[in-house]
Amino acid sequence: MPVYIVMMGAAAAFGFAKLLVLALVMPAAQFGSYAGAAGAATVGSALLSFGLLEGTIKRFPRYWADGETDLLVGASKWISLRVTKLTLAGSLAAVPAGYLIAGVDGVVFTVLAVPLALITLIGRVVSALNLSIGDAGLIWRYSFIRSISAFVLVPLGGFLYGWTGALVGEIAAMALITVQGTWSLRHLLPFGAAPVKAPADYNLYTSALLVNMIGSGDRAVVAALAGPAIAGSYAFALMFAQIGQVVVNILAQKTGPQIIKVQRAGASLRPTLRLLSFPAAAIVGTSLALLAAAFGGVNFEVGHALLAKYDIGLLEVGIACFVSITFLCVVLEYAVVAIDRERVVTLAAGSAAAVLVIGAGAAWTQGAGTTGYLLAMAAAKSVQLAILTGSLIPRRFLQRGNGAAPRP
Template identity: 35%
Template sequence: MLVASGLGFVKILALAKIMPGAAFGDYVSIVGVAMLSASVLSFGAIEGTIKRYPRLWVAGQRAAIGSDARSIVVRVTLRFLAVAVLLAAINDVFGWSYSRLDVVIGTLFGLGTALQALMASLLRAVDRASALASFSLARSSFAFVAAITGGALAGWEGALTGEVLACVVSLAQGRWIALRAYRDLPAGSGEVAELVPENRHDGLRLYLANTLSSVTGLGDRAFVNAALGAAAAGSYGVLAMVFQVGQLLVGILAQRIGTTFIKASYAGNTGYDAVRRIWLVFAGLLLVAGGMVGTLLLLEWLNWPASFFDKYTLSPLSIILAGGVAAMQIYTVIEFYLLSRDQENGVLAASIIGAILLVGCFIIGSHNAWPLEWFIGSVFLAKAAQLLALVVAGRAAR
């Protein structure tokens, strides 16, 4: 998991080095919008699998998992195809600076990201930690090689094409892992005879919460691009790689630990110490975030790689704030804790608070043409408020 996080960090750093600042700004903006679309266009279908698949596994209904996943793949793919056609038509009418091919590649990356999230749900449901870890490492490795190669050969369009190819390869590899795991492992121990009826609104609430969190974690790049220009978005993208690594690391841990929360709660295991696990993850995250901040500050002081810090305007304050945002990513693990206790309302309320704060601060900063530090600080404030709201909801749920 640490290797996967490290590869993501080095990939973004390498792309920032080899691309012009404005081109890197375009890359991070389009990647952010594409990943946001992966959340929006699922309409709650993928979010609902986070809790449903582990429960189906515990109940011994592995066939139902496969049938549901195939249905989701068809629905989500059709939605993305429709969006690709619509965006291409709008691009022709309004004369955007992007080509039809750019629109198609961006849409395909969004689809690939959505299907990777579904694959992660399939793998986290099984009782084999290595299955999800192998998929995560392979996904990061393929993206590392393909995106850097594409970026070196053809700029941001090449990097984005490499990301799409990496999605295809990692999904094929993930499918192979899933088929083996679902064939070899027993599904359920017989302790749970039937499923507890699910609230049909749970998936919708989680979908809304995830979409709002994605706006604060992915749409920010596009907003900075529109407000301050592609060059500023490039500098923001370099800073964002710090909390992206935090997102990746926590996401990998949450997929494993969070599933354990859900299974333990569903099976009635009240002795499982979830809070201790959360504190351990937070301590590790603080160490990783501190290490990244210290490394960037040292590199800036040494001015190495040469000209990198001349191309991107990064103040010590902005680097420290980015590290703070990385530490706030612990909210993902707490969300899983609340989901295991059917507290989707608490997750949604926290996401609403964070999104309102971020959008409000971004609008104020854009109107007053405030520097990049304001926007990074706004993300930190929004994530800190979201985390605090989740902690309050978690205490009420204990």
């Protein structure tokens, strides 16, 4: 575990460094365009999964726990083929739509967003295989190589060709890690297994769309409402929140599937909830450290100049650090799914999305700028966190065993 934490922490550091270098080498408006385009591509990848990737969250760890590796590989192949066909079909409509909306720039955006969405989907399948196995070495190597690749390729592309070059770098980095991740599993799984149709999970699919709209589509919304300059400031401030998100994701990759496997074995929810204590302490500690670093950083010329470039102050950083704490939702969702309450996950995401839309509308009408949009995000994520937490509090879930879930 110590090696896992260190290496995943290093991967997170390179992920943050990628964004920081991009923010330094590109003008604020270009950084805003990159953030909006990358966010839209992330939302697109969530849309094109049609519930197939979400179905792996609970099913793949159960397949591994039950020793059904043929099903694990067969479902992975079928999902990969399916999302490829759906993405290519969707691109036939996306390219002309991009031209109608934004002319040549819209076509360029679509030509870059479609392959990024597809390679992200395939990468998620490989990641799901890693997480289902639960080997710490597999997980940290996958994340570390992905972060290193993106750290090199994305800023290089952004420096040479602006936001379009940065997106090309993202595509190349994802393609590299997908190949590496698949190769690393060659001795653990029977890759000769035939494709097997995999059921979709539409509850988690709906919630994933809403969560991606909140966590990635928000930048595109801010860019549309307030322009690329404000979008750049907003995206830069949320880099502090993304650090917390990365920390939670690191811990969730081990803790989440472990929760599902423990519940599969028939454990009560009470010991399962103890698994949440370390991620909760880690994200709170990380957020406080980020806030302290920001307070100290403004006393140095580089830190002061960077905040001034993006027209934000310590207030905006503080809001972003609070948002980072709310990313504990990532781990809480595993606990809720483990007790077969996927509808609560959907409810939480839908409520958060509604709050974000209302908040962004209020920020736009009031001309509240970057601060207003950040407050809208903070309110949305707080609602999501509250609903997920509330679903785990009732005594009937704390006192009884959940039992082994029925086989899919």
